[in-house]
Amino acid sequence: MKPITPRVLCTALALACSVPALAVEDATVARQAASSARQPRKAPPLAPQPDEKDYSGLSGQVVYQALLAEVALQRGQGEFASDAYADLARRTRDPAIIARAVEVAGQARRVELVLALARLWIEVEPDSKRAQQVLVGVQIMTNQLDGLAPQLISMLQKDPAALPANLVALNRMFARSTDRQAVLALVSAVCAPFYGLAEAHYAVAIAASAAGQQARALTEARQALELRSDWEAAALLEAQILAQKSPAAAISALQGFLARQPKSPDAQLQLARLLVSEKRYSEARRHFDQLLLSYPNNPDVVFPVALLALQENDVALAEKQLKHLLTLELQNRSAPYYYLGQIAEDGKRPDEALAYYGQVGPGEQYLPAQLRSAGIVARSGKLDEARSLLQQAAASRPELRVQLVIAEAALLREAKQTEAALAILERELQRQPQQPELLYESALLSERLGRMEVVETRLRKLIELQPNSAQAYNALGYSYADRNIRLVEARQLIEKALQLAPDDGYILDSMGWVLYRQGDLEGALAYLQRALAQRHDAEIAAHLGEVLWTLGRKHEAQRIMLEAQKKDPSHEALNEAIRKFSP
Template identity: 70%
Template sequence: MKSIKNTLLCTTLALAFGVPALAAGDAPSGKRKSTSHEFKRNAPEAFAPRLDDKDYKELSGQVVYQLLLAEVALQRGKAEFASQAYADLAVRTRDPGILARAIEVAGYARRYDLVLDLARLWLQVEPDSKRAQQVLVGVMILSNQFDGLAPQLIRMLEADKEALPGNLLALNRMFARSQDRQAVLQLIIKICATFLDLPEAHYAIAMAASAAGDNPRALAETRRALDLRPDWEAAALLEAQLLAQKSPAEAIAALQRFVDRHPKAREVQLHLARALVGEKRYGEAKLQFEQLLLTYPNNPDVVFPVAILALQENDRKLAETQFKHLVTLDIPDKSAAYYYLGQLAEEGKRADEALADYRQVGPGEHYLPAQLRSASILGNQGKVEEARRQLREAATKNPQLRVQLSITEATLLRDAKQTEAALALLDQELSTQPEQPELLYESALLAEKLGRVEIMESRLRKLIELQPENAQAYNALGYSYADRNLRLPEARQLVEKALQLSPNDPFILDSMAWVLYRQGDHEGALALLQRALALRPDPEIAAHTGEVLWMLGRKEEAQRTLREAHKRDPANEVLNEAIRKFSP
């Protein structure tokens, strides 16, 4: 037995999936080239006769016939018949070779009851057969028959002292399919009791205890493993994982202690840095990653987090340096790095560089946002047709993104004052998928902008029918009524429903405030607007706030609110209209 990982575990998996260790060409299939060679290999002449068994000599002809019958049945897909025939033959002959073949065929037929009986018989015939032991243990594990399993596994473990540590670590993987985690824990405790001088035995118990929900035992065993092997990173990581379930701070402290004692423990230091990020302790995390970067300057697992943390800390220069370095390294997917480089170039007003980076973003989570950002850059440059062409090419290559890309194309047209064309584009998409929620919503907003209230109303009501919990649909319909000072009681009901579904949405708060304003409740409107503005300093919310303050006679405060918003968003049309309206 070279190792349990490479023999017994593989046997167990083979049995579990019904794929026994048949030799090439053994699987039943109409594609077989020939059976003669195989039959010669498995024929009774290939097995040493049991000369002390008189019945065996008398059965030779019948053995040949039954072997042939079983193999033909196997070729024709009659695995159940073949397994029964081989099992009967194996029991009568007690020949190790036939027993081995019978077990393979029974495994293929998923007759694990036969596999178990045959493996036990094989061990009676050949008590020292490692293969028989492996098969017996494998099928016992597969069928959750743990009684009597510990002695078998202990003998197998002791048979290969050199591979013992690795085999102990593989124990839990052997029982991965078992649902009775407590039974697995008790079994592994029994097995490992013989090997408690090895840290791997304590680690195996810790893993089983963790899987069984016994964290105190798992933690105690992990710490015992660390006592026996103080520099073992795997045990240090397991200890931190167990501690984190109760206290992330304790886990971080344990990792820090280990790193202090073993400064070259890269994996532990990486996990420490990531744990610090998880607790939003970004400064400390950045320090850990920077230390790792000195030792591992070309390790993507270090370079990427350093770049991300630099973004988090608003250190754009460091982030860009590391992302540029990352794309020079040998990594399978550079899309994320190019996406962030595109963002950084865009923020730095380097539009052409940003476009070049976004073009390098391949399929995956960053592909769509890269396409949208590219289109936005081109639109801002006045290259609307080029942007549309890019979006349509992306939609052709990625049909699953067609809706989002079409909506972005419509937005480009709207921003270019081509609202009619934008609505026509979405109408065309709706003609092929009339109940698509995003298309209904976006086209309704465009129809409202064009004054086509009936279209807007019908599409929003259809959306509400399709998605009764869609807060934005209720909000858009209610606000459209309030903005036109129409059907205010119904507008209030709609926005109240939206607010019930999404109570902290600043835009819905703004809509509710606008309904109250139209109904004459200026104080109530102001309270909601101030709450909305605190949640999100949006220019249109600021414009509404300024108007309500003005109507309440608080003109200086109104003008101050509008001026401050204008500094943030000088190009917003709604805000600029309010400034013109309420300036002295």
């Protein structure tokens, strides 16, 4: 859908967004501000050249004051200049001088003065469209919404040709207002005389949705569609409102609209996105494929097609579309470079993957690109080079320093250098002793080294800092359960973690493990089965295998552990359980 550009309210919209937009509509008005005082209004004089001002016919005092104000303005003395022009405006009551005074006060960001001058302007020229726009704009910007409805209605009525577009744009005027209920009341009052137009209901729907009144928003959006059944914007708004509670209902609504209006690309694109959010990938793929035929060079179509292809493991199509995406006009190319790097990495093309990851700039993909690059380099046997890469990234992006330090420690941990990994975290903790992620990761490494005193200190500190951290409760409870100590306290900690995150696979595993330690085999089995269903993790499989073996279900235990070993053949805990129970 092409954007709609309003005419009558465009100036008021600008005013609602920034004070400097308080500029006179015609540049010649500003240049003639001083010259128009006390002149009879016959034929307008010739406009002076852009770099000169015409002061002919003015009294010496007015000319002097206008010149003084202009010189002050050029020297950056906005308050003095606006005061001088405001005084002139009040004494002369000349519309052109008032207009110039409004402009200067706006440049000085003196909103209250602009408001007073706008009211004077309306008093002097009641029918001035420009004066009405300035007054309405400043009232909106200062959240003085009471009594605005009659003025806005009048402004809308004066330009019937632009009425639909101006109704659609109406809510943009109130973008900075924090009182969304007051905005809804005002928009409803302004739109009431125009309810025969779909655009009036659309405007009220937008305001109602922003105010949290979704039922009314949905009713108004549907009324807009009844008046204009082919209006794509109204169909998209209806779907957006529905999706907040029921994506399935939004999908159904868009499908119904597309059945009536099949050539509605924005609606089809939104439908495809909703289908993706509901994991209905094959249906989404059909819509994206249709869009791709009509819009092969639209990044909003090409990129989702590539990601869906990745989701469905169609690597060739994904790579083709991502490379095509790089030939199109994009503001940010980091995402396609990142996914191309993933494809190359999974395809065992490390040099190509590193080249792609190296093209990823600041943004959402930067950190994972750095981590993956370091992983590739480390796996090639160049651990020091991988660490250097992360250290350089941390130096250039200090806001990511914690994550990058933790990643460096992880490289050392995977290289069986646990002491060195912990030392890196300890050094960073000296700089940031209350940083939650560092406390958590250092506790986990200390647990590997058997330093339970450090584990307890760090995790209890983390619980103090973040009393709703399910991971902290779980980590401490699991440490006790795994060592078969303080089992009552361990269970209490894990139960607290489960209250905070009831569907977390790792916490379910911890609960199963502490129940196993307490001798509740059936209870342990139920939790561990739920945990493995939530997350296919080697350690969870090892725990479940041990419980099944203890229950006498040996074949089932062996099957689960051996299947997990195929996916993670180097997992220590799993391999130890297999050696123990499957000789």
